[in-house]
Structure formats: structure tokens, C-alpha cells
Amino acid sequence: MTDLDAGTSMEHVVDPHMADHPSPRKYVNVAIILAILTAIEVAASYITGLSETTLIVTLMLLALVKFAMVGLYFMHLKFDSRTFRRFFVTGIILALLVFGAVLWLFFALGGPAPGLGA
């Protein structure tokens, strides 16, 4: 019996909530999707015809999906209490907001550092 099949055997269940975890097969599927998304990302970065904006948006979206899949499935946030998700999301949103503001202040308002060429 391979480990991949072991998830269906309930003989050694110690966790009463075992039935609610994704099976190992499901985890492998998630991993395959992650690998495919990564391949798409890398391929996209090589396509010469794409406008820069399209490329960046595509890359960001793909990264976001990968991020979410690891968080929701591997880190089990999809199945766990929402409290855990809140701790994590608070950190993420705060980081995005404050550092977004800092970079905006530098790039949109600040211009290049004095003394350097644009």
C-alpha cells in the first residue's frame, strides 16, 4: 500500500476530524496545478509580443492563485477556523497597504533620487 492510498484507510485514525482533510491524492492534484501555473508563468516571461502591463498583470494573477492555493489547501485555511485566516490576512493586507503607500510616495510622487539619471 503506497502512502498515496493510505488516506482512505481509517484504521489508524487519531484525529477525529480526519475525514475532513483532503486526501493525499487531492494534495498531489494541487501540487500538479501549482507546477503547471509556474510553467505558465515562466513561459509568459519569455513571450516577446506581450505588452509589459499585460505581462505584469498575468504574472501577478498567477502568483496570487498559487499563493492562495498553498494557503487554502496546504496550510489548511480552507478547512480551519476563520480566526487563523484573519491573523494571516491582516498581516498581508497591512503589508500591501503600507508598502504600497511607500512605493507610491517614491515612484509616483518622489521621482528618482537626486543626482542620478532618470
Next chain:
Amino acid sequence: MATHVETIPRRRGLLARPTAKTGLWGWMTTVDHKKIGIMYGATAIFFFLVGGLEALFIRLQLATPNGEVLSAEMYNQFFTMHGLTMIFLVVMPLGVALMNYFIPLMIGARDVAFPRLNAFSYWVFLVGGLFLYSSFFLGGAPDGGWFGYAPLSTSLPGNGMTFYSLGLQILGVASLAGAVNFIITIINMRAPGMTFFKMPVFIWMSLVTSFLLLFAMPVIAVALFQLMFDRAFDANFFNPALGGDPLLWQHLFWLFGHPEVYIMILPAMGIVSDILPTFARKPIFGYAAIVFAGAAIGIMGWGVWAHHMFAVGLGPVGNSVFAATTMFIAVPTGVKIFNWLGTLWGGDIRFKTPLLFAVGFVALFIIGGLSGVSHAIVPHDAQQTDTYYIVAHFHYVLFGGALFGLMGGFYYWWPKVFGHMLGEGLGKIHFWLFFIGMNLTFGPMHIVGLQGQPRRTYTYPEGMGWDFWNMMETVGAFTIALSMVVFLVNVVVSKAKNEEAGDDPWDARTLEWAMSSPPPEHNFDTIPVVRERDDFWDQKYGRTEEQPQPVIAGGADGHEEHTEHIHLPSPSYFPMLASFGMPIAAYGVIYFNEWSFAPLVIGGGILITLLSLMGWVLEPGTAEE
């Protein structure tokens, strides 16, 4: 459940798990939140005296124009260390001391969520503070200001600013660990029935403070690492020649620095919110409003940081945005002030020392807040910035605010912690000298600041018209020093007199007063079931039905049978040991270019910490008998 305990090998001899509950070794290996709170408090008061001495030297130097008490170089070290000490080694740990002692008691818990992590936080704080101060003896203390603006901080010669970057880094670990501990404790260890909206305001403010620490400390950690890499390893984060941007330092620093000021004030606000109701014999006015206002301050505090940067050239859009957010944050602060006034209004007020400090807090914080709002007006700030007007503002909010609140907390809770009252007579003298001294020192700074006296400058010339007020400020500083002598005398005299306090000397409202003074080691014989906000008050005066009162007082008689089944976390030396590795590694970085074996020292320090952590993880929280 007992099976896994048996597989743990016993440690023998030198490595045996400590069991001492008294004596020096007992204190060094304790994981009891009450003892740790006392250690935090005593250490913070010690550093307050040191930081105060630094202030006295500063004031002596500035009492007259062209002073010769301190050279320019020494002055820079003194004002830098004064700021670092008061912020990181006094106000923050004083807040943590009271949070440590009283959070478990007020929420009905036996200890914090992670007792060994708690001890670790204390030891890291202590070694971090000592490491920072060792700089005075090892070539000079940090001298680039507590805010360490780059590229000055990256290029100042000597080891001072490297001590700054590493010392604050170490202290940051203590703060982060403490924050995690308090968050989990408050969220997860409340007694049955203690819903969030039945928690005392002090607990709420501690929770918000801990979240601020959780998210702000990593930002300054990065800034300090970048500073360290620039100084020790030739990186270019702040090297202008290669495009390094001084504004990056300022943004990272103030992204931490602004939440930091709320970290310093919120615990004091929480303390005052619990003192005023006790001495007005009324519940806090507008509990929900004050809680939400505190949370709002915590959240909005993330949106104002660049108001420390109005003079750097962010441009009109940037400046305006931050001016607006800064003005908005005055709103929840104002709400709290009205709540405090509303609590006193119509109350049956007893003018004991804790109340004096709490009222002093409100009055002085209002003054500090008003000058703060004036900073939000960008053109006005352009005149105020880098002058003594700013120094006036932050001393009113931090000294008049945070320190008055914390001192009030000390007088309020001293009987609970030590079992005897602090003398009222000496306490009142302390308060009035503190109050007069504080206003005499920092009040005139508004004036000389607007007249142009620059801050962070070791002397000023004659003929500026600043002489009289500077002399007054120095007199004020010595008045504060005198008041602290009175406090120390009070501590000693009160201990000698040993006027027994009893469980509830103030006829107070919250759970910590429902047990003996000092509390038993296990806090509660039986974990209370909480029914109301201010449940203790309600038990004393509110309950009329015949239901059996929950047994919550910890006493010496008749409850022995309960204590046998209480498993308290056992002492451990791993937290202390783990803390030692950090300054060792830090010295390796300081002397990286001078010691050929420096990498070994760094590695050795890291190894000590890692091995201690391993031992800690392998050790059960509570030792088997």
C-alpha cells in the same frame, strides 16, 4: 495522557530541571508571570533612573549658553541613549511589567499562554539593555539619535551605531515574543463567561498594543538589519553615492515608529481607564466607545507615519494626505478623553495617589495632544520641526501621559503585588513634585521651540533670548529627580512599615482584587465564572440572588485540597540560556573586522541560542513529579 511523560528522559545533576521557588536561582529560572512582571518593573525603574541621569546631564549642559558640562560628542551619546533608554528600556517594559502581572489575573487565568516564552522575553530585554549600555565602555555609545537617520547613522565612526542596530534588534525579539504571548493569552485563556466585552479596558488596550507590536517590530527589524549590513558589511542601502535613499530609512523607521508611540501610550490609557472608575466609584463612561476608540487608534496609527517627514520633500499631495490622516486620529483620542471626564463627572471621588496620577495623565495628555494636532498643520510643522516645540509635545504625551499613567498603575497595584500600601503622604508629595517638575521642564520648551531653539544640539549661543527658560527647564528636571527620590524613599519606608493592604484596599471593580495580596502562586483556587463586566464589583454590591458565589479568592485556609490538582508550569533555565546567545553573536558582529575569530563568536552565540531552544522544546511545560 501520562504515557508520553514517561518516555521523557530525566535530566540529572547539572542538567536537572530547576525546582527552586525562592532565592536568586528561583528568580532566574522562574516562569511565573507575577515574578517576571516584578523583574520587568524593577529593571525598568532602574533604567528610568539611568535615563533620568542622562537627562540631568543634558539639562546641566543646556542650563546656560555655551555650556561646558558635556562635549558635543558626549552630548550626542547622552541624548541618543536618553531617548533609547526611555523608550525601549523604560516606558515599554513598564507597560509590559503591569501587563505581565495583571493580564492573567484580570481575565481569570493561572498564567500566560507561554510561560517560558515570557521568561525568555524578560531575559532578552535584560541582556539587550545591558548590551546597549556596554557600548559606553567599549568605544562610545550610539550617537546618531534614537531615530538613527541614515546616511548619518551608517557613516558615524566607531561602534556606537552598530551597538544601536544590534541592541535594538535584540530588544525587538523580546517585544515580538511578548506580543505573541499576550495576544494568545487574551484571546484564548479567558475565564468562562469573560467575553471580549466583559474584559477590563486595560486588557483591551494590551491586546491592541500587542497587535501593534506584532506588525511593527518586523519593519524596524528590517531597517536595523539594513543599517547593520551597511555599517558592518559594506552594503549600500543608504549609500547616496550608489543610489541609496535616506527616505527609505525614514519610511521604514516611522512605519515602526508611529505605531510605537501608540504602543507606549495605550497601556497607560488602559490603566487610567481602570483607575478612574475605582476612585470615582462609577463604571467607565462609555465602555464600548472607549474600546472601539482604542482599536481605532491602533488601526489608524498605521496611516499617519509620514507626519514625521513633513520637511523632507514628499510633495504637496503626500503631505496633505498624511496631514489629513493625522488630524483624523485625534478623533478617537478625543473620544477617550471625554470618556475619562465622563467617568469622573458625578462620581464619588476619593483623592488617593493613584487617582492624582490618573487625572494628571488626562490633563497633561490633553496638552500634549493639542500640540500634536498643531504639528498636523504642515506649514506650522515646517517651523516646529527639529525645534524644542516637538520635544515639548512628545514629553507631554510620553512623560505627562505614559509615565503618569504607569506611575498611577504602580501606586494602584503596589498593594496587590507586595501586600502593603505605598505611603499616601509620600505618594502625594511624589505626585506634586513630579507634576510641577514635569511642567517646569517641558512647558517652556513650547516657547523656546517656537523662538527657534533647535533640538539635538549640544549648546546654544548667548543673546538668543533662550537663557531664562533653559535654566527653568533645568530646575524642573532636578525637581523631577527629587520626586523620584521621594518615590524611592516611599518604597523603602512602606516596606518597613508594612501596612497590610488586604485583598481589596481600594474597594475596586476587577478580578485581581478578589484574591489575597500578594496572590497565591496559582492565582485562583478555582477558575472563576464571570457573569458581568466588573464582575468583582457586581459580586460585592450587585448580586442579591441566593446562588452560591464562585469561589475565587486565593487564601491560606481551607482550600488546600484544590491546590493539589493544579499543575503550574515548572521553572526552566532554557529561556535565560537562550537569551545569552544573542549578545554574544552581536559582539561578534561589532568586532567582525577586528577579531579573526569573529565568525566563530557569531556562530557560537547562534549555537547557544539554538541548543537552548532545542532543550526548551524537548522539556515538558510542567515537569513530571
Next chain:
Amino acid sequence: MSTHEATVEHHTSTGLDNTKLAMWAFLGSECLFFGSLISTYLLYRNRVVTGPTPHEIYDIPFTSVSSFVLLMSSLTMVLALAAIQRGDHRGLRIWLLATAFLGLSFIGGQVYEFSTFVEEGLKLSTSTFGSSFFVLTGFHGAHVTVGILMLLALVGFSWAGRLEPASEGARKVELIGLYWHFVDIVWIVIFTVIYLVPTKG
């Protein structure tokens, strides 16, 4: 009730385990840590006065492979957790060692990449790009290394019978797993934002 926490041995106000809550709080905090490092990089990557630019020096195919390796290590990690959740200690150790091995391969790739860059003229001291690149990826690598040490410690604990009963052991493995997945998530962001998003010139 859709909560699926490991068995809580003592009562907590939320019913959630203290250490798991603490780990998530810590991970929330780490978002700010890496956010600061990434923002610094984004500010500085185009300020290249001397030395190679990102475009000139990055080896995308190589980094893609090491990114894939780290991604797969998250899979082996979650399979390790699944193993101990059904009481299979041998499976746990195999998958933990696989995770550690993949992690070590990633670190090996980083070491190779760093030394290649240094040879090609990009050091910590070369430029703001060099400083911010090495400190960002260096801290990420340090996090991976700490993770590997914890994984190996878990293997040792399992071997010594210290992860019994299995529900308790699963709780500990889950904690380390959360940390490991987070470190992987950070790399997902780094790989995209630092390596793939085009820079000027």
C-alpha cells in the same frame, strides 16, 4: 461545525490550540518582515550605477527549477502531516526527509546562484540592487535553513518516540508545516516579483 483543529488537550476560550494560533500570529508578522525587504528591493532594483542589472544577471531557467523544487517540498510536507495524522511514523519520517532534501536542494541552488552572481560582478557591496537582492533572498534562504533544521529535528523526535501520541505529534508537525508552507509562499512572491516581472533595461 467546520473547525478541524488537532485535539485540544485543555480548554481554551476559542477552542483553538494556543501554539497554532501563535504560529499564525507569527506568520502574520512575517508578512511585514518580507514586505519591507521586497519593497526595498522594488525601490532599488533599477538604481544600478555600477555592476550588472537584474536583466543581465538572472538565470530564469535555473531559478524556475529551484522554484519548482521548493513548491514540491510543500507537497511532501503535507504528505508528511497526512502520514502522522493516520499514525504512520515511518511514512512521516520518509516524507519529512524528502521535504528536507528538497529544501536542501533549493538552498544548494541558492548557494550556486549567489556564487555565480558574485563571480559575474554582483556582490552585496556592488550596488543598491546587489544589497537588496542578497539581503532579501539571503533572509529567505535563512528561513528555509531554519525550517530544514526543524524538519530534521522532527525526524529525530519521531525516531526517539517523542511524537507520541500521534495526535500530539501531528500537532507539532502541523506547526512546522505551516512555517514551511509560508516560506514557500514567500518564494512564490519573490520568484514572480523579483525574477519574472521585467525591469527597465
